[in-house]
Amino acid sequence: MPVTLKDVAVLAGVSRSAVSRTFTEGASVSNKTRAKVEKAAAELGYFPNALASSLTTGRTKLIGLISNNFHNPLFLEIFDLFTRGLQDRGLRPLLLNIAEGDDVRASVRLLTQYSVDGAILASSTLSPDFAQAFLQSNVPVVHSFGRFANAPSVHIVGIDNRACGRMAAETLIARGYKHIGFMGGPESATSTQDRFLGVAEVARAGQGVKFTHSFAEAYSFDAGRDEMGRLLAGQDVADAYFCGDDVLSIGALSAIRTANLSVPEDIGIIGLNDMEMARWENINLTTIHQPISQIIDSSIDLVVSMMDEPQRYPEARIFPCHIVERGTLKRLAS
Amino acid sequence: MPVTLKDVAVLAGVSRSAVSRTFTEGASVSNKTRAKVEKAAAELGYFPNALASSLTTGRTKLIGLISNNFHNPLFLEIFDLFTRGLQDRGLRPLLLNIAEGDDVRASVRLLTQYSVDGAILASSTLSPDFAQAFLQSNVPVVHSFGRFANAPSVHIVGIDNRACGRMAAETLIARGYKHIGFMGGPESATSTQDRFLGVAEVARAGQGVKFTHSFAEAYSFDAGRDEMGRLLAGQDVADAYFCGDDVLSIGALSAIRTANLSVPEDIGIIGLNDMEMARWENINLTTIHQPISQIIDSSIDLVVSMMDEPQRYPEARIFPCHIVERGTLKRLAS
């Protein structure tokens, strides 16, 4: 049913090669035949089949976009940027939604079966096994929002979570908070672990500063609300919390308001990500900005350059974060 | 580099056909050769190339998932359900992010170049031209969250927006509101138009009921907040508003609280969708539940059955909605 190369060749009265070449950048065709072919193609509504050509060229322009994070509104922003960024470069995102406990090998198999030109892991909570598995099957892979390491075995683009933890602790101490708490995301996530290390390092070194911590079950509103509810019901409530991320923070804020406490008077909250919702007036969250747009652009550029240079030496691209001042932390006493 | 059918055939000492057949459901192969092939395949780590086989079978198992809605958190839930639903049925979502003013034909071309087996339009704000364009190029297409019509030319799965509008108005009238307002989404969206027709119909027929309306620029928090800000600054504020959707409602709530008015005492709000955020305690939005999970399941089933039956007569699958009572509307005076 669909119109093929051959149909165009027949109508234009040229060989199939001629048709192929007029649709191939930089191939040698005379203006005369090109015109004939283009006329015939337009008449028939022909466009080359990307999959068929991939067979010989080895390029599908398909990029696997893999995530397990479909409950954090931040990821809608992330998917938006990724899909637009890929499309702008003529690439197509093949989306893979990984659920808890999914087999790593099955995912890799799936993407290799569709011969994707590359894969992007968009998650800070995905097991490092995933990246390793892709690496072993020679699919160019970059792990966006992955763990910063001095000697990464796979390309990483993201932030220094540990530095963010330190920044959060320093900020809280500077504001005069004496008992600072870390309410992390899932303990198994490397991002959580690193953020914890960062806050703990600074908070424990602080003069007359007390430090406590706990972990929520996921990076989600419900998990944040539940964990903060538990904390508030306990004995040892902190003056201010660094929450694992913004959506956790928003859950925590909900629990705090439900308990009839006020923010930032009774309890201060600082989040991480600076997602769109953080600036909604009824949330107005003080948070650490993560430059997702740069991270995503850089990830795409990296995966593109790996397509031409598969053995490229793995690098970690780390972007700086900064505090965004809003309403959930006491002001600097100055 | 990647291992092919031929490699397996050589190692197993059989013909390429034999290998192909062992990987084809229901093909005729003896247990003996199947065993030989499977052993060789396992040894080499072989899996058939889905794209190459699509060339002869005409099936790619690729489904275009098309949306223009990457700023409404509801769509993260929607993408989650779509991707999981497709994956469960062995299909792969090829995501297409349509921006304002993008060329319809370019989108169609893109998906036909990748010979997708079908396409799902997930949006209530996409121009109907899109569906028409897919239809004309013989790609099975279903429009999820599309406009209900008695004689649709393309498959529609969604809700009866007009009925929802009526339901909202009836609810507001029953609660004793005397001036009811409709704060719609973008006026160009068919969903907005229909919701408007519904509320207007009932509200204008109400005894002693006043009805006013206006439209926000988009289905987004900012648009809702801005539009409600404008309304509150004007002369003719309603007692209760039916907002175009939940995220608009949340924006509106923000504006109302900023103006130091209280909900539901000063102003009532009812949304539409029942997105996850609507049940967050600090939002607690009374809203009309749209059964997205059923809509999505049904959409996928429909596109799958169209793959086998391309000329299937277009149908509209409409799912009922219901009110979810939370905290942004006065209770029934009973």
Add this chain to the structure above:
DNA sequence: ACGCATCATGCAACCGGTTGCAGAAAATTA
């Protein structure tokens, strides 16, 4: 107008699979 370099074109093989067909092997029946 002639010789030569350059460009354009078609042929045919190939990418990684699938499948109709005919003959071989195995299973069934008598």
Add this chain to the structure above:
DNA sequence: TAATTTTCTGCAACCGGTTGCATGATGCGT
């Protein structure tokens, strides 16, 4: 055991393109 049916198997053509190579056409210089 022979005849007959059924199940397997390999060959070769095909899906929709691309590309190296040899040949033919064109343009250039003189």
